[in-house]
Amino acid sequence: MALSFQTVIGLEIHVQLATKSKLFCSCSTDYIGARPNSNVCPVCLGMPGSLPVVNGRAVELAAMVGLALGSKVQQATRFHRKNYFYADLSKGYQISQFDLPICAGGLLVFDDDEGKEVRVAITRAHLEEDAGKLVHPSVDGRLAGALHSLVDYNRGGVPLLEIVSEPDITCPPHARRYTEEIRRLVRYLGVSDGDMESGSLRVDANISQKVSDGRWGSRVEIKNMNSLRSLERALEYEVKRQRKVLAEGGEIHQETRHWDDGEGKTRSMRSKEEAHDYRYFPDPDLPPLIVTADRIEALRSLMPELPWQAERRLVDAYGLGADDAKVLAESAAAVAYLDGCVQAGAEAKRAANWVRTEVLRVLNERKISIEAFPLKPESLASILALVDRGKLSTTAAKDVFDVMVRDGSGLDTAMAAAGVVSGRVEGSRLEEIVEKVLAENADAAEAVRSGKDPKDKKIKFLQGLVMRETRGQADVAQVASLIARKLS
Numbered sequence: 035m036a037l038s039f040q041t042v043i044g045l046e047i048h049v050q051l052a053t054k055s056k057l058f059c060s061c062s063t064d065y066i067g068a069r070p071n072s073n074v075c076p077v078c079l080g081m082p083g084s085l086p087v088v089n090g091r092a093v094e095l096a097a098m099v100g101l102a103l104g105s106k107v108q109q110a111t112r113f114h115r116k117n118y119f120y121a122d123l124s125k126g127y128q129i130s131q132f133d134l135p136i137c138a139g140g141l142l143v144f145d146d147d148e149g150k151e152v153r154v155a156i157t158r159a160h161l162e163e164d165a166g167k168l169v170h171p172s173v174d175g176r177l178a179g180a181l182h183s184l185v186d187y188n189r190g191g192v193p194l195l196e197i198v199s200e201p202d203i204t205c206p207p208h209a210r211r212y213t214e215e216i217r218r219l220v221r222y223l224g225v226s227d228g229d230m231e232s233g234s235l236r237v238d239a240n241i242s243q244k245v246s247d248g249r250w251g252s253r254v255e256i257k258n259m260n261s262l263r264s265l266e267r268a269l270e271y272e273v274k275r276q277r278k279v280l281a282e283g284g285e286i287h288q289e290t291r292h293w294d295d296g297e298g299k300t301r302s303m304r305s306k307e308e309a310h311d312y313r314y315f316p317d318p319d320l321p322p323l324i325v326t327a328d329r330i331e332a333l334r335s336l337m338p339e340l341p342w343q344a345e346r347r348l349v350d351a352y353g354l355g356a357d358d359a360k361v362l363a364e365s366a367a368a369v370a371y372l373d374g375c376v377q378a379g380a381e382a383k384r385a386a387n388w389v390r391t392e393v394l395r396v397l398n399e400r401k402i403s404i405e406a407f408p409l410k411p412e413s414l415a416s417i418l419a420l421v422d423r424g425k426l427s428t429t430a431a432k433d434v435f436d437v438m439v440r441d442g443s444g445l446d447t448a449m450a451a452a453g454v455v456s457g458r459v460e461g462s463r464l465e466e467i468v469e470k471v472l473a474e475n476a477d478a479a480e481a482v483r484s485g486k487d488p489k490d491k492k493i494k495f496l497q498g499l500v501m502r503e504t505r506g507q508a509d510v511a512q513v514a515s516l517i518a519r520k521l522s
């Protein structure tokens with residue numbers, strides 16, 4: 035009988051918390067581009083006699099994630115030392131949490147690409163500090179030729195929240211969706227920039243296969259995926275590899291494997307036999323951390339709307355399509371901007387469309403966040419009000435929008451600068467434009483006049499030019515009859 039398989043996946047996601055200072059000292063967390071080893075002190079370097087002090091903001095950010103995931107935010111939690119030796123860890127141990135993590139339990143619910151609901155239980159989320167970074171200077175541009183390694187401890191001690199899922203995920207695409215959802219959450223809450231490429235969000239994926247004959251392969255942990263795409267690819271590769279081994283009667287050993295993105299393969303890094311015994315013990319320098327019930331309740335009351343709640347509301351209250359709602363609910367600021375437009379009287383769907391296309395386009399072009407967007411929601415609403423009342427065509431409205439964004443000017447000034455008149459272009463002004471277009475395109479005009487335009491191509495061309503001159507502010511039928519009259 036042919037064997038069948040079931041994939042079992044559990045993820046450990048490390049999220050770098052967006053605090054100004056490190057987890058146990060006041061050194062800056064700004065390590066990208068900083069001079070190597072400039073953001074360090076005796077505490078984060080682990081000098082004897084130095085004493086760590088917990089960063090309250092990191093605890094708050096961790097608790098916010100826990101509250102969003104429906105975890106129990108524990109009132110009494112503590113820190114352990116996880117002992118191991120590596121050059122990027124000057125202390126010889128990492129301060130982490132062990133038996134009493136800040137957040138226990140929880141659940142993440144999301145839809146997969148086919149719209150089916152997926153539920154993944156959260157085991158825990160705990161605080162820990164990051165390690166430094168090894169730098170291998172290349173020789174003649176070749177890394178393999180490096181003669182020595184350098185170490186930069188700037189990242190050492192930066193706060194991380196490790197979110198551990200239960201092995202509830204059943205396929206690689208769901209693992210990707212789960213990670214997208216965690217990333218959206220931490221970004222939405224302002225807890226982390228969630229950038230996988232720069233390492234602010236790192237995923238370790240554990241995967242095993244259940245076989246229909248009762249066997250259950252050991253789990254393998256995959257590291258080093260720095261995009262959602264490589265996460266999914268690495269897991270797909272591992273599903274195939276494990277199934278092949280098990281189908282041939284082989285065994286999967288518990289090990290850590292490294293994803294090689296270029297080769298599209300996972301490679302064995304270390305086996306269970308080489309696994310560390312970390313000798314966890316409570317850090318004697320850090321007293322138990324007590325987060326009072328009052329403080330947790332205060333945080334709970336300050337929790338903003340969550341991204342999946344916002345997405346629902348945009349559909350239910352504003353009538354947006356699922357797609358628009360999803361794009362906008364990527365960012366709390368985008369949702370707030372849209373809410374601002376609606377409060378200022380804009381029709382929700384039209385405003386959403388403008389935010390999604392025009393506003394996001396400007397943000398991308400200028401590489402700014404929506405908080406730095408020069409146009410207030412009220413100003414965008416005032417442009418849209420003119421469109422609603424038929425006083426401004428969409429084309430003209432976009433011109434006005436561009437001028438307001440460029441010059442930071444008000445509506446009237448921008449309309450004058452864009453050469454846009456509110457209301458329809460008609461009467462003598464429209465006649466002037468028609469005459470100008472006919473004069474500038476005498477050949478086409480003459481062809482129409484002498485009946486040499488059998489398929490109306492030239493007349494359509496002339497009408498198009500007039501509409502363009504008026505920025506779409508004229509009535510098409512009126513333009514057509516005006517041209518016909520002039521050329522009869």
Ligand code: ADP
Pocket residue numbers: 042043044045046198199200201202240241242252253
């Ligand atoms: P460790 O301390 O070695 O990292 P944990 O028990 O904390 O081990 O589990 C780490 C991750 O492995 C969790 O996300 C969990 O869901 C996942 N996991 C546990 N068992 C399995 C399994 N059989 N197959 C796939 N993933 C698993």
Ligand code: MG
Pocket residue numbers: 046238255
């Ligand atoms: Mg692990």
Ligand code: ZN
Pocket residue numbers: 056059060061073074075076077078079191
């Ligand atoms: Zn420090």
